[in-house]
Amino acid sequence: MPSNQYQQEESIYNLIPQEKVIPPKPPRYESKFKETAKDELKKVKQDHRTMGYSKEPVPKPNEYLKAHEKEPKLPDPQKTGRINDKIKPSVPDPVKDRPLLGIKTNKNFISQNAVDTIMAVPKKPEKNFVDTRKGDKFKIEPSGLEPVYVKKKTFGTVPTYIIDRNEERSKARAEYEAYMQEYFKKGAMRTMSNEEREAILQGLKKNWDELHHAYQSLSVVIDTLPKKMKKEKIENEMKALEKDIDLLQRHQMIYIAD
DSSP states (O other): OOHHHHHHHTOGGGSSOOOOOOOOOOOOOOOTTHHHHHHHHHHHOOTTSSSOOSSOOOOOTTOOOOTTOSSOOOOOTTTTTOOOGGGOOOOOOTTTTOOOOSOOOOOOHHHHHHHHHHHSOOOOOOOEEEOSTTOOEEESTTTTOSOGGGGSTTTTSOOHHHHHHHHHHHHHHHHHHHHHHHHHTTTSEEEOOHHHHHHHHHHHHHHHHHHHHHHHTSOSOOOSHHHHHHHHHHHHHHHHHHHHHHHHHHOSOOEEEO
16 A cells, blocks of 8 residues: 555544535526427427327227227218119100100211211311420410410400509599699799790700710820819719709609799
8 A cells, every 4th residue: 555545544634524515506597488488389289199198098898809890891882872772763664665666767877978078177287386306296375485365355455454543643643733733822832834844954955965075075094183083073063964854854744942
């Protein structure tokens, strides 16, 4: 036995037994969604759905397995829709239900078939298309390649929903114009006339042409700061003019506040 271990056993400090201090365990983590998860599991899952019962129920004494119990049974013949023996049709009457006998016809079926064949309209060939290398044929009508829609009676007419939408739009515009006319009577705003609008539009286009001519007259190589600033200034002015021209062209009615 090593000397160190012997000295530890014979130490005076080992004569008094010491109690082992077990440190307390930290509190166990519990999620705040614990109860919510339990409720969701109870709503979705069903008891004994996959694993079965915890204890298999014992069968009752009177429910023992009998002979031929698990063999398939044929359904009742009355429930299958078959004709029952009691609902059979009656025997035909020999006097009333006697068939007509001895009837002959003078029709020549050979000549009639020949006439029908001569007068028959020849069958039109089917419209098919081939789109494979093996020569597989498909009908062209359901494919959408043939414009069948042009044969409709309503082809080329304006749909009803577009007519209704245009009527609603014109009605709304008339109401808005009536409201604005009442507002104009107070003298707060006025409508720009077509002559004034056209004059302003022509003036804006003329200014844009002058700026465009000046832009094209710039030097090809722009390597100094004044040239760059001049180019940016002309571009910004052209963009502002284009915005104003587009505004006047898109809106037919423009209101001006006096």
